[in-house]
Amino acid sequence: MTTRRSFVLLAAAALALPAALSACGRDAATGAPSGGASTPYTLRIGVIGTGNRLTGVFGYLDSVRKLIPLLAPAGVAAVKTYTFPNGPDLNQALVSGALDVATYGDTPALVARGTGQSSRLIAQATVGLDAGIVTKKQGGPASLAELAGRKVAVQKGSYIHRYLLGALGDAKVRPQAVLHLYNSDMEAALEHGDIDAAALPAANLEALRAKGYPVIDVASKDHPAYLGTSVTIVPDSFLDRHPGFVKVWQRAQREGTKLVKANWDGYLAFSVKVGGFPPDVVKATTVRSQLPEEPFTQQGLALLESTKRFLVQQGFVKSDFSIDQWIAPGARG
Template sequence: MRTRTLLAVATAALLALAGCGGEPSEAAGPGDTFTLRIGAIGNGNKLSGPVGYLNSKNGLVPALSSLGVTGVEVVTFPNGPDLNQALAAGELDLATYGDTPALVARGARQPTRLIAQSQINLDAGILARKSGGPTSLAGLAGRKVAVQTGSYIHRYLLGALGDAGVEPAEVIHIYSADVEAALERGDVDAAAVPIANVEALKAKGYPLITLASKDHRQYLGTSATVVTEKFLEAEPGIVSAWQQAQRDATTKAKADWPGFLAYTVSINGFPPKIVEASTHADQWPAEPFTPQGLALLKGTKQFLVEQKFVRTDFDLDDWIVAQP
């Protein structure tokens, strides 16, 4: 399928960039002050989730000040593979994004370490075009399906198709924000998108075929917060500082849930009703690692290795950095 070619290209780019090295923040080092460079998925160069909410309240820099952090520079990317290239080029110190691109990068020998999972049970669904589209997973056989490749949604789509024994004619890379236009034009017969997009498209009359949380819970996604090994070597305190910041941020967000939802609305562009329907407090654990999150991560890695999207298998325990 075309999707394999796309992932092969992305992985090849990672392998090439991984050897480039890149330096962590120039001022990073014991006793130095510096701006922490953070990569994320989204738009507007803003962090999502509780840590983003904490940053919007001017609380993230003070939480990291013991490291010498005097500011944070957030750079957002449309997709995980794009973020991975910036990490490999040494343009970021830390990144928070989906588990699938993070695992693919590590499997391409990109020197990162996992320091937290801020979100678990990331949901997604598959919808059809309005007229003459498929009505079941079986109906996707021989059809064109869109997905944001290299994402946890991509992994969910491939898993659901594989379990059903269905092979589409083509899996086409389209960013989730552009899926509606492709469905409307009939360029694709169906699309896999994140849960907020599912709710938005359902409201416009696009038929839902299947939902991960209902039919394929083993393919729910998690988030990954990683740092480059060079930055970790220069600033080992980032592990405990970031993990504590996540705890504090999650506690504050859950204590002000309406305020957290309002912040989420302000950065993702969806109406409040859709944000409320697709955002659940139990998806945001305070602890950096939970048994449920780690179990989902292990299952995702196994799937990606079996599908040969992770080039070189690795031990999750060697990737994870627990709090000292």
């Protein structure tokens, strides 16, 4: 299984400077240079998804018009959301200066930091993200062992990729190939027989299970050590301009999490609207315990450290670093 090259390429991409995102250090609304906390500015947030919409706790806050008031003490007057298909693409935008904040899976963030990306970790938005492996309906593998010599697809550079590699390594299984496909393309590839199996996040997995695709492994049940987390990252240059931002963001996350858990049905309805999955799938895969009450928890940091250690051992993170030193000053209390 040739996965090292793919992660090396992803690490290189993390430091690329795409010409299309050249408005470095400028307000997304006006084009003017970003000011300090006393100067109102538009906060540019990058997330994984489609349609340039915020999801999760911060998306719900925005939908009920509470996000801007909570972020206003840091000088935020408006929010502009940019969505990316996967983490390495988001990394390119972040390192180019086209984003102020990024919330995405831990694996691409760790890979980018390992290449020397100048960023700070200010929170973990979700802890215990699930994933699993689904196979084609006819003649597909019935177990991890039967993935040997088969074609498996995953959205490379994601926390699901890390889970897949860990699960395959534990089972001592070597597929014919581990291919890169976006989550949205997996069903067609399975249906046409282009791949034998796919590793997917929980919602995509359950949506395919409901259509009759066999599921042969689930991280939360079979490999809980490989559950993912999402992290919120800000460039050092942004924190230099807005030193009070960390506490304001963390307070918004606390307040948003409390609001979501107090209005769970409303949050599920919001998640259906922005995620595009059927209500039963959203209800089954949206888990209260994955939304931490605090920006950092013991479980979240343990999963993050475990993922980093795996990536270092496999050579995907070339330069080891301390999670504690990555966390922004003052972010842990």
